[in-house]
Amino acid sequence: MSAMKQGPGDDLQEAARAPAADSGDGDGAGPRRVPRAAFISAGVAAAAAVAGGTAYLVERSRGTGLTVNVNGRDHPVAAAPDTPLLYVLRNELGLRGPRFGCGLAECGACTVHLDGVAVRSCVTRVDSVGNRQVTTIEGLGTPSNPHPLQKAFIDQQAAQCGYCINGMLMTAAAFLKSKPRPTDAEIKSALAGNLCRCGSHYRILRAVKAVISA
Amino acid sequence: MNLEQLTTSRRGFLRGMGGLVVAVSLPLPNWPRPVLAAGGFPPTAPPSPDQVSSWLAIARDGTVTVFTGKVELGTGVATATMQIVAEELDVPLSAIKLVQGVTGKTVDQGYTAGSQSMRTQWARGVRQAAASAREALLQLAAARLGTTPDRLAVTAGVVHLQDQPGRKVSYGALVGGKPIAAKVAARPRLKDPGTFTVVGKSVRREDIPAKVFGTFTYVQDVKVPGMLHGRVVRPVRPSPLVSTPTPRAQVIQGTIANATLQAVDESSVRHLPGFVQLVTRHDFVGVVARREEQAIAAAQALRVSWTDKAALPDQQSLYEAITSAHVDNTKVLSVVGDVDAALASAARVMKATYAHPYQIHGSIGPSCAVADVRDGQATVWSGTQGVYQLRNALATLLGLPADNVRVVYVEGSGCYGLNGADDVSLSAALLSQAVGRPVRVQHMRADEMSWENFGTPMVIQLEAGLDASGRIVGWSYQGWTANRGNRPGPPGNLPAGVLAGFPEPPPPPSPPSWPPLGDDSLNSMPSYAFPNQKVVSYGVYQPWLFTGPLRSPSRLQNTFANESFMDELAAAAGADPVDFRLRHTGDPRLATVIRRAAEAAGWRTRPSPAGGQGGNRRRGRGIAAVHYEGTSSYVAAVITATVDTGSGAITVDQVAVAHDCGVIINPDGLRNQIEGNIVQGLSRALKEEVRFDRSGVLSVDWSSYPIITFPELPDDVRIELIDHPGLPALGAGEASISVIAGALGNAVFDATGARLRQVPFTPDRVKAALSTV
Numbered sequence: 001m002s003a004m005k006q007g008p009g010d011d012l013q014e015a016a017r018a019p020a021a022d023s024g025d026g027d028g029a030g031p032r033r034v035p036r037a038a039f040i041s042a043g044v045a046a047a048a049a050v051a052g053g054t055a056y057l058v059e060r061s062r063g064t065g066l067t068v069n070v071n072g073r074d075h076p077v078a079a080a081p082d083t084p085l086l087y088v089l090r091n092e093l094g095l096r097g098p099r100f101g102c103g104l105a106e107c108g109a110c111t112v113h114l115d116g117v118a119v120r121s122c123v124t125r126v127d128s129v130g131n132r133q134v135t136t137i138e139g140l141g142t143p144s145n146p147h148p149l150q151k152a153f154i155d156q157q158a159a160q161c162g163y164c165i166n167g168m169l170m171t172a173a174a175f176l177k178s179k180p181r182p183t184d185a186e187i188k189s190a191l192a193g194n195l196c197r198c199g200s201h202y203r204i205l206r207a208v209k210a211v212i213s214a
Numbered sequence: 215m216n217l218e219q220l221t222t223s224r225r226g227f228l229r230g231m232g233g234l235v236v237a238v239s240l241p242l243p244n245w246p247r248p249v250l251a252a253g254g255f256p257p258t259a260p261p262s263p264d265q266v267s268s269w270l271a272i273a274r275d276g277t278v279t280v281f282t283g284k285v286e287l288g289t290g291v292a293t294a295t296m297q298i299v300a301e302e303l304d305v306p307l308s309a310i311k312l313v314q315g316v317t318g319k320t321v322d323q324g325y326t327a328g329s330q331s332m333r334t335q336w337a338r339g340v341r342q343a344a345a346s347a348r349e350a351l352l353q354l355a356a357a358r359l360g361t362t363p364d365r366l367a368v369t370a371g372v373v374h375l376q377d378q379p380g381r382k383v384s385y386g387a388l389v390g391g392k393p394i395a396a397k398v399a400a401r402p403r404l405k406d407p408g409t410f411t412v413v414g415k416s417v418r419r420e421d422i423p424a425k426v427f428g429t430f431t432y433v434q435d436v437k438v439p440g441m442l443h444g445r446v447v448r449p450v451r452p453s454p455l456v457s458t459p460t461p462r463a464q465v466i467q468g469t470i471a472n473a474t475l476q477a478v479d480e481s482s483v484r485h486l487p488g489f490v491q492l493v494t495r496h497d498f499v500g501v502v503a504r505r506e507e508q509a510i511a512a513a514q515a516l517r518v519s520w521t522d523k524a525a526l527p528d529q530q531s532l533y534e535a536i537t538s539a540h541v542d543n544t545k546v547l548s549v550v551g552d553v554d555a556a557l558a559s560a561a562r563v564m565k566a567t568y569a570h571p572y573q574i575h576g577s578i579g580p581s582c583a584v585a586d587v588r589d590g591q592a593t594v595w596s597g598t599q600g601v602y603q604l605r606n607a608l609a610t611l612l613g614l615p616a617d618n619v620r621v622v623y624v625e626g627s628g629c630y631g632l633n634g635a636d637d638v639s640l641s642a643a644l645l646s647q648a649v650g651r652p653v654r655v656q657h658m659r660a661d662e663m664s665w666e667n668f669g670t671p672m673v674i675q676l677e678a679g680l681d682a683s684g685r686i687v688g689w690s691y692q693g694w695t696a697n698r699g700n701r702p703g704p705p706g707n708l709p710a711g712v713l714a715g716f717p718e719p720p721p722p723p724s725p726p727s728w729p730p731l732g733d734d735s736l737n738s739m740p741s742y743a744f745p746n747q748k749v750v751s752y753g754v755y756q757p758w759l760f761t762g763p764l765r766s767p768s769r770l771q772n773t774f775a776n777e778s779f780m781d782e783l784a785a786a787a788g789a790d791p792v793d794f795r796l797r798h799t800g801d802p803r804l805a806t807v808i809r810r811a812a813e814a815a816g817w818r819t820r821p822s823p824a825g826g827q828g829g830n831r832r833r834g835r836g837i838a839a840v841h842y843e844g845t846s847s848y849v850a851a852v853i854t855a856t857v858d859t860g861s862g863a864i865t866v867d868q869v870a871v872a873h874d875c876g877v878i879i880n881p882d883g884l885r886n887q888i889e890g891n892i893v894q895g896l897s898r899a900l901k902e903e904v905r906f907d908r909s910g911v912l913s914v915d916w917s918s919y920p921i922i923t924f925p926e927l928p929d930d931v932r933i934e935l936i937d938h939p940g941l942p943a944l945g946a947g948e949a950s951i952s953v954i955a956g957a958l959g960n961a962v963f964d965a966t967g968a969r970l971r972q973v974p975f976t977p978d979r980v981k982a983a984l985s986t987v
């Protein structure tokens with residue numbers, strides 16, 4: 001897995017990617033280094049920006065007092081309390097796993113776990129999370145310590161564009177915890193609310209079944 | 215408010231830096247940096263395709279960077295492209311890095327579309343560049359090692375004497391960091407297919423691990439410093455939307471397809487937290503805010519009123535409207551023999567009309583772009599299928615010279631054609647230009663679904679004559695397509711451009727009616743040989759819904775009609791549908807896929823319908839086949855389905871596909887594509903139809919435009935791959951979707967005797983067809 005690519009590779013594409021985990025949002029908590037416009041002009045410039053160091057700009061968080069525990073760590077929340085959890089995860093925590101697909105609880109792309117239960121973060125208010133632990137796909141497993149489903153998805157090459165895969169994996173992971181030996185029909189109905197337009201369904205099913213029979 | 219002040223959590227900051235360090239600590243290939251134009255803006259014109267250095271660069275450490283104009287759209291072409299280069303250049307796959315679709319850096323290979331990527335890369339793309347590079351590198355190595363190129367061999371990027379492996383020099387040592395000074399040869403020496411070691415292997419896709427660990431960067435994830443968030447506000451009903459300070463479900467009733475902006479009230483959003491600016495241009499409306507959820511809230515809260523021209527046809531009479539509308543262009547594709555005389559003297563004449571609705575691309579991730587338009591220069595990160603084509607559209611839109619517009623491709627959610635990727639790029643550019651800051655715009659679900667360039671509706675009238683022996687003696691095709699807009703092209707091809715006041719280009723005029731144009735590559739032409747035939751297509755341009763290429767554009771519609779009609783003719787001739795097709799083709803590759811699909815499905819030779827089935831549940835099988843575009847892949851599908859004659863519901867039991875796309879570069883990647891085509895094809899055949907009324911689109915989300923789900927899929931899928939290592943690559947992205955609706959409709963006929971001539975095959979339509987049996 002050492003050659004794992006993060007996406008399109010190029011100095012410009014890297015530059016596009018480099019700040020990706022960084023917040024582009026105007027509000028937030030704590031200090032933050034602002035890489036300047038040069039940052040995006042070329043990979044070299046990006047490197048220079050890091051090596052040379054840039055100034056911190058500090059803005060006091062207006063703070064909501066809210067915190068969420070995500071993948072085992074507490075995070076202060078800057079967003080308004082009724083903001084969907086999805087935007088906090090993506091834009092304040094810089095997570096890329098949970099994805100916006102519909103905002104309507106119709107597709108599953110935004111799925112995360114709350115205390116192990118799969119929920120749709122696009123319709124989950126951040127202030128409704130309370131003390132529950134949020135787990136995202138980043139917290140499910142890593143290349144060096146993958147969740148069995150993640151390994152199976154790679155083995156089965158279970159993705160095309162992959163946009164739906166977060167939801168498939170997170171839904172399947174929570175489902176298998178509650179029902180370790182499901183039938184094929186039960187797997188299908190557990191994933192019925194997760195949409196995939198590329199048609200990776202057969203591979204996804206094979207991956208889930210591979211984990212069950214393992 | 216000081217917009218320069220950006221903050222985030224410390225952890226977010228560290229994470230960002232961590233990601234950055236990873237990004238730049240990868241071995242950076244030492245290829246020549248782009249010459250920065252005045253103001254630090256790199257050139258944006260395409261490099262010359264004649265130079266090897268436009269395609270490939272080799273760093274000192276041996277890393278091969280490939281610059282490709284064809285981009286990864288989720289179909290696996292990136293990995294397949296790397297396989298081709300690894301094969302022709304004799305380097306390990308792990309040494310290859312791909313740069314895809316960056317203006318000024320990658321060759322203009324046109325759009326990544328139409329299943330053409332592998333075909334192009336194989337026939338006149340990276341394969342030729344890699345082979346030319348290898349020849350040039352062997353020349354250099356021969357000089358260095360004091361020998362001649364014919365005595366050299368290459369192993370994993372190291373050139374050595376065939377008989378003395380110790381006398382060697384690596385590619386990196388030969389040219390590391392310097393451009394490879396060679397031309398792309400017209401006919402470079404290519405590898406003998408018998409010696410392939412990488413091409414033809416199911417190499418794992420390089421992008422899948424990151425997609426599975428949530429670390430892949432889609433265009434939806436691109437963030438640049440100082441970036442604001444925008445949302446478009448499209449003409450929708452009811453207007454204004456229920457106003458909420460933060461986003462909840464965006465509930466709209468439908469669009470107003472040809473609205474003009476009446477009034478917009480900034481005071482409805484000015485007070486909202488994070489609100490930055492309301493942007494209007496002609497009928498284009500968008501909002502910019504500091505945070506994403508704030509932009510969404512502002513877009514929902516904005517009070518705006520539109521004038522509704524109610525100019526669409528009634529959905530119920532769409533097909534009459536298409537065939538009775540003014541025809542803007544007529545294309546005579548084929549005139550063989552005398553079809554009128556053949557029909558007049560035929561033993562039996564059959565006639566049928568088929569209809570296909572508007573359908574949606576339906577990307578799971580709504581389209582997104584980030585634009586930075588400042589100081590007369592623009593950089594746009596986009597999931598576009600054509601960076602140069604989009605660059606030109608953006609230049610027109612923004613009033614900038616094309617040299618000042620740079621487009622960087624970043625993969626988005628699967629697009630299947632012209633989804634919202636270009637459209638949202640225009641929107642982001644307009645918003646960024648207005649606020650003078652980088653702006654990220656992602657469509658909301660309703661924006662993506664109801665303001666897109668839909669797959670075109672078509673009406674196809676077929677007429678054919680059979681002689682007494684059951685052979686087709688004459689075939690007449692007339693097809694009508696309703697169009698509006700297209701790929702960029704001018705901004706007026708896209709909804710955002712039209713809303714922003716750009717003129718819609720006039721319909722292309724009719725070409726001369728004689729001589730016939732020949733195959734239009736749209737599967738309008740039958741895949742079989744008939745002694746008399748006439749094929750004519752009509753383009754209708756009306757201000758209805760926007761249209762554009764959707765996976766297998768026009769080809770899916772045409773093959774549905776042609777292959778359903780072949781089935782009707784076979785039934786009329788009392789012939790087995792497989793035999794009947796074989797009887798009408800002399801093309802061995804088409805015959806092979808037909809036979810292989812039939813064998814895979816356990817086809818039993820007999821005419822349709824099956825008959826003799828009691829009860830409510832009737833089972834049948836149907837076949838459809840095509841020589842895609844007349845020059846591309848050969849595909850056949852056999853579908854077995856059960857029809858509930860009480861409810862009209864269709865259950866698909868089995869799909870068997872036989873597929874010949876010439877040389878197979880990555881068999882598992884190919885299977886992945888075919889599986890996807892089957893799933894999407896079934897979804898579109900069974901369920902999908904854009905709903906609209908006279909005002910606009912009513913399909914705005916996944917409830918009002920359902921697609922297929924896991925429980926609806928057949929368990930039994932059989933895929934037969936036919937490999938021709940010595941033949942050209944023909945493309946596999948979309949050929950197999952074109953036979954799905956036809957095979958399924960033919961299965962329903964076989965089961966019940968009821969003929970389905972209109973997609974989708976909803977239970978109501980099935981029941982209506984059953985009532986006529």
Ligand code: FES
Pocket residue numbers: 099100101102103104105106107108109110111120121122123
């Ligand atoms: S984005 Fe949450 S369910 Fe679709």
Ligand code: FES
Pocket residue numbers: 159160161162163164165195196197198199200288578628
């Ligand atoms: S893999 Fe593209 S949507 Fe599922």
